Structures are given as C-alpha cells and as structure tokens.
Amino acid sequence: MFCNLPTSESLMTRKPLKVLFVIHDARRGGVQSVMLRVISALDRRRVEPTVLFPFDGPCAAELRRLGVHVVAAGEQSPFIWRFKRFTMIPRLLKLAGQADIVHLNSTKLALPAIAASMAGVRTIYHLHELPGRIGPILSSAIGRADCAAFCSNTCAGHFAAVAARKRAVLVNAVPMPSVAARPKPGVPKIVMLGSINRAKGQDLLLDAFPLVRSTAELHFYGNVGLSARRYARALKERAIDKGIGDRVFFHSPTDDVPGVLAETTLLVHTSRQESFGMVLVEAMAAGIPVIANDLGGMREVVADGVSGYLLAPGDIALLAEKIDFLLADPELRGRMGMAGRDRVREKFDIATRIEDYHKLYEELASGGA
Template identity: 30%
Template sequence: MSAPTSAAMPRVHVLEILGNAIVGGMETYVNRLVRGLLPRNFRVTILCPFASPMTSALAEAGCDVIVAPIADDPRWATIQLATTLIAKHDIDVIHANLSNAHALAALVSAVTGRACLATIHGRAISLLDLEAHRLTENAHMTVVCQAAYYQALALGVDPQRLHHIANGVDIGERAIEPSASLHNILGLPKATTVVGYIGRLAPEKGPDLFLRMARLLATDPRDVHFVLIGDGPMRQTLEKMAGELAITNRVHFTGVRDDVDALLPSLVLTVLSSHAEGMPLALMEAMAAGLPVVATSVGGVPELVEHRYSGYLVSPDDPRALADAVKELLDNEPLRLRMGAAARVRARDHWPQSLCTERMGALLRQLARSRVVGTEVSRPEATVAAAIAPIAPMKISSKLTPR
C-alpha cells in the first residue's frame, strides 16, 4: 500500500514562535520551512516580536502573523495571547526558534497540553533552553548539527525528546557561471577577483578576522578585492578597522541583500571566519552555488566541508591560516574549480531543502498527535505557577561540556 499523500493527511496547525525577525540564518530557515510546509497540508500562524520584510512575505504566503513582545522572561500578557491563539485557532503543535521563543513555548505547552518543539540553530545550548526543555515532558528539541546533538546529550537532555535534523538548501537551477552583477554594484572591472564573506556582522561570526586576513592578502599582485555581504552591530567598527588596516580601497560592504543567490557567481570563493556555528546556511548556499570555501573548524562546519576536497578547514582565530588557504586557492584555478564542483555535489546530495522540510513536517505531525485533546484552562495563571514551582535552580557542571 502506498504512503498517504499530504492531501490525505489531517491538516496540522503550527504556531511558529520566532525570537527575532531580522534577516539572518534562523529567519531564512523559518521562511523556507514554512513555505515547504504549507503545500504539505499544514497551516502556520506566526508569533514574533516585531514586523519585518520577512513577516510580510510570510503573510503574503498565507500565514497569519501576530506581533507581541517576546522577552527571555515571557510577559504574562504574551503568555495569555499565545494560549488564546491556541484555543481560538485550534493549534496542534508549537515550534520555537531562539531561546526566548523556547521559554515562551514551553510555558504555553505546560498550560495547553500542546507539544512544543524548539530548534537550536547554533552549537551552544543555553541555560534558558535547558530550563525550558525540562519544564514539561511535552517539550522536544531539535538540533541542526551532530556537535550540538552530542552537547545536548552531555548536558542531560532526554534522548527520547532530542532530534537531529540538518538544515537544507535549495539547489534548483542555480547558475554557476561567472556573473558581473556584483562587480557592477561595486564598480569593479569584470575580471577583478572578489573573495566574499556572507553573514551577520556580529562578534561570533568573526568578520574582524576576515579583515585581518584581507590585510595579509592586500599585497597580492592580482588586486584581490574583499566583500562583506550582510549587516550587523559591528558594521561601523569594521569600516573603521578597514581604514586603520589601510585596505579601504580593497574592502566593500554591501549591507543586507535579498539577492545573494544572484551575487554568489561573482565570487571566486567564500570565507567563513566564525568563532562558533551550528550548520551555517550561508556556507551551504555558497557550496550549492559551486564555490570552494575556506572556513574555521567550529561547530557543525566540519560536517559540511571535507577538508582539502570541497574546501579548507582552518583553526579559529587565525587570520594567517585563513590567508594561506585563500592564497592557495587563488594560485591554483584547477584546484579551485575542482573543490567548487565537489562542494556543489555535496550540498546537492546531502542537504536538499526538501529532505529538511520532509523530516521536520513528519516530526511536527507526530508531535501534533500527542496533543491533549479538549484541554481547558480556566485559570491559566495558576497552571503556569504550578508548572514553574517544581523547577529548582539548575547546576550544570563544566565537566559535562565537550571540549
């Protein structure tokens, strides 16, 4: 007997709680997941702290979007709002992204009897995530990389409520031929060699290391240029740093772009200089576009990049190692093209977005079946108090944390 189609399955209504709504890896993940779930007989309601172009796009796709404050210590008004949404719209399961959303989801799960699933997008699992997870037996956790999975087990997360579902990337009909689009934007000749950084300009991403690497390569006779695609709290600091390093004529900042896919073919390679990562979507996008990568060996990055086959892995906090690896690729075009082709095949074969969506959809559907049907809460504040009361301060030994 064949498996039932999506149309034959009961419709599942998901409350998607977002801890943020800016442009970044988590938001890209949610956008792709939601758009993949809708045609699979899911309905999605979004609860997020503020409106943004991403929430507007999700509303246009058919989601209901509600805006409310989501603090690390959730406000009672927000808890009431979420419980009301679940009762009024007959929501089946809750999916949370980021720690503040996880805390809210766990409290609401305890009140309503709906299962909640929190996706941990980085390698590190916060104390708030752990506290939320142990608040109710209906709380499940999914991680995007093996490094985070093993850390969660070491910290005592119940393996029966822990799931590993890797991020996905759309391959589609991506063009991998060189394009002059980024060169036109930057005002550079089409033949100029451009090395890219794609991501938030935030401390954990190490964009300052990218600039220090650029300084080491600034004397290269090929007149190599370096572009940072993205924005974040370090933008002004980095622009000042480029001046102090005397590389302003070689470094370009584009800010946030919604056409990154179209810009990737203009790069010869991409660099990830992060101090910490989960399974970075920007790196996966570059690999899917057929670009070789030079990346720091942190978090789930070694699960993506096969050293010396689809790219280079280097130690974190080492701009010289980054520069040496980039130079080796710049000096050897056949190697660069071979690594880029291998990266594309690896992304296509191991992390298609369809597989990520299928696995998440199956898990959400499974958790939806565990909902406590007919749960009514006449005094939700008492239910929340009862849920929180048994929670004693949690002590986590550093001995449990993998080195």
C-alpha cells in the same frame, strides 16, 4: 523512530496538521532564513502553518506574500522590542489552543516555550544557537518540550547534558539552484556573509587580507547590532590603517543572497563559534568554494579538501595562503564548487530534508515519543 510515510490516498482524506511556528524576530537573520525556507517548503496537504512573530517586519511580509497566515503580536519599538518576546505569550497561548503542534525557534524563546508546554499543547523547541551558559530557564524549556530539536549534531552535543523527553536533529537546508553561479571575469571577489560582530570573526579575515597577493576585493555583508557598533567601526579603521581601505567594502544585510553569490569568487567564513554555518551551504549550493574555521557545525558542512578548506581558527598566514591558492587556480575552484553542489544535494537540499519535519509533526500528533 519516525512514523511511516503516508500514502497519497491518506493525504487526500486526512486534514492537514495545524502547526503554529513561533519565531523570535521578524527582521532578517539566520534563524529566520532557516525557518522561512522550511515553512515555504512544507506540503500544505500535510501541514497548515501559522506563524507568530513578536512584532512585524520583512520576514513576516515575505511569508504573507507566500499566502501563509502570519500574526504579529505588536509593533517594533526602539529599545523595548526584545520584551515583545514575553508580552506576546497571551497571544501565543490563544493561537496554541487552535494548533496541533507549536514549533518554537531560538534560545531567546525559552519562557514562551515553557508557557506553551504548561498549556498542554504538544511543543517542539528548536534550538539553533550555542549559548555560553545554559541556565535553568532554558534547561526547563528544553525538558518540558515534547521534543527538543537541534540544527546540527554540534548543536545537539552542546545541550547533551540537558534532560529532554525526545531529541531530534533537523538539519538546516536550502533550495538547490538549478545551475551553478558563474562569476564574471575580472577582479576576484572574496565575500563574507553574516552579522558583523566579534563572534563571527570578520577581524580574522581582515587581518589575513593584506597577506593575500591577489588584487581581489573583500566584501562584508551583515547587520551591525547596537553592541557591535564599536567593533564595526574598528574594522573600518583597521582596513584604512593597513592600506587596504580601497579594496574592502562593508554592506548592509542583503535580501538577495543568490545575487551576491552570483558575483562571488570565494566565500570565507571565519566565525569563532558556529552551530551550523548556513552561509557555507548557500555558497556550496551555488557552486562556490568555501574556506571556514575548523570548528563547530562548520565541520559538518564542509568536506575539507573537497568542497573547500577547514583551517585552524586564527591561523592568519594559512588563511591568506589558501585564499591565494584558490584564487590562482580556476580549475580547482570549479572542481570544489561542483563537489560542494553534490554535497548539498546529498545532505542539505530542502526538497528532501523537509520530510524530516513532516514525519516529526505526524509522529508527535499521533502521540509518538
């Protein structure tokens, strides 16, 4: 159970808890976006954040602009930057000695999480991914933490067999836009946001697109990692081979998701595996209908037939059919868009979900388990 909400009088007399956030990467990415929103929404009367990154980058710069104390353990170096997650452990332990709680994020920080727990500081190990194999190091990191937190019930279920002292689900959330997006009339734009790799399933959407009768454009936004370069090249070649190369566009990751969504008619997310589906929440908050695969955390986000559609993964013909169905009916898109906004307001609004973080920090700091 979480502790009771503090009164305004107690907030005035009590010092804020010092929470050290440890984030695995300072570049743009899903986990980073989630935690930037959390840190930005914290009540500074209750929580004083410090953020540690293994190296500097745009996410660190954004937090500094918000007045957050940020520490970068080193510089990003070609080919060896992943090792910075381990070489930053001495810096982590030094900062942990000044914190009430250390909140580590990502399965990629298992060793730093173990080090923080062994140092005797109260730790939250927050998991956002669904690894294919849960090895002994990751299991140990989860078991040693004072609390293992998960981004969704799907994610919590994935780790259900791993022993943990305490478990909590901290649902990913977004700021609620004051008004819905209003795409301009013209050529409809189908958008998919996310790192470009096979797990995200851009090929499934690309295979469905030639079957779509509408003259829509298809836009992919996302980073291409070293291991996914061949996959990304194959996508572009496939678009040309299918005769749709003039209507399919590949973009770098965007720093302006609201701007992209403002011009989006329909967001499609054909990921083969997903612990949550943050881009779906972002689109729904903007009043845009969504289509996603019926699996993982996406089932927790999308109300099938209400705010969008959940489809069997790999059913290319049905995917094309649902895309055409929505593009042909602006009134249905409007109803689904408004239903999506209502769902986000109820379940995924950072203005209300941030209280889950406040309560968890206060409970752990007071010795609760």
